[in-house]
Amino acid sequence: MKEEDMNWSNPVSAAKYKQVVDAVDQLYPKAKKIGVNLAFGTDQLMDASKAKQQSEYLVRLGEWFSPYEVLKIATSENARLLEMSGPRHPYQDGPLGVVKEGAYADLVIVDGNPLEDLDLVADPEKNFVVIMKDGKIYKNTLE
Numbered sequence: 001m002k003e004e005d006m007n008w009s010n011p012v013s014a015a016k017y018k019q020v021v022d023a024v025d026q027l028y029p030k031a032k033k034i035g036v037n038l039a040f041g042t043d044q045l046m047d048a049s050k051a052k053q054q055s056e057y058l059v060r061l062g063e064w065f066s067p068y069e070v071l072k073i074a075t076s077e078n079a080r081l082l083e084m085s086g087p088r089h090p091y092q093d094g095p096l097g098v099v100k101e102g103a104y105a106d107l108v109i110v111d112g113n114p115l116e117d118l119d120l121v122a123d124p125e126k127n128f129v130v131i132m133k134d135g136k137i138y139k140n141t142l143e
Contacts, residue, residue, distance in 0.1 A: 028064035039081045040074040051124065059122040067118040079104075107132040109142070 008014035031038060040061070042054050061070040079097025082089040094102045109130035112120045120127045131139040 028061070032064065032069075037077070037081055038073050039078045040070075041078070052122070055124050056122045059118050062118045067115050070118060071114060071121075104134070105132075106134075 008017055040058060042050075042057060058070060058074055061073065065073065076097040082091065083096055089096075091104045094104050096104050099105050099107070107130070108124075108128050110120050111127050111129045114120045124131075128139065129141045130137065
């Protein structure tokens with residue numbers, strides 16, 4: 001989170017948001033040290049125009065985590081934590097967080113290695129060459 005992400009006309013709201021932004025630099029290192037379960041998500045999921053910004057937020061986690069940790073938080077850790085919610089999680093017809101027949105899996109092939117350059121994830125339009133969701137190909141520029 002950065003202060004420029006949101007603009008508040010109300011000074012009270014702006015001050016509250018600044019407190020949150022300032023606390024993030026302390027939050028992630030403490031959570032990592034303690035071993036808190038972490039997942040990644042935003043409330044921008046339903047707005048396709050915000051997809052790039054969501055990807056940029058994911059890349060920002062690289063300020064506190066390695067690229068491997070960031071990608072794990074956003075993929076298999078999200079799945080693991082959803083599984084922990086038992087019958088309340090919305091994907092009951094197959095396992096999560098694994099690539100195998102019958103599992104829920106969204107797969108992305110990146111042009112480059114995000115384990116070496118996490119910034120590749122910040123531009124999915126350019127760098128995601130294959131996107132598969134629920135077994136259906138939504139993008140394939142490899143052909």
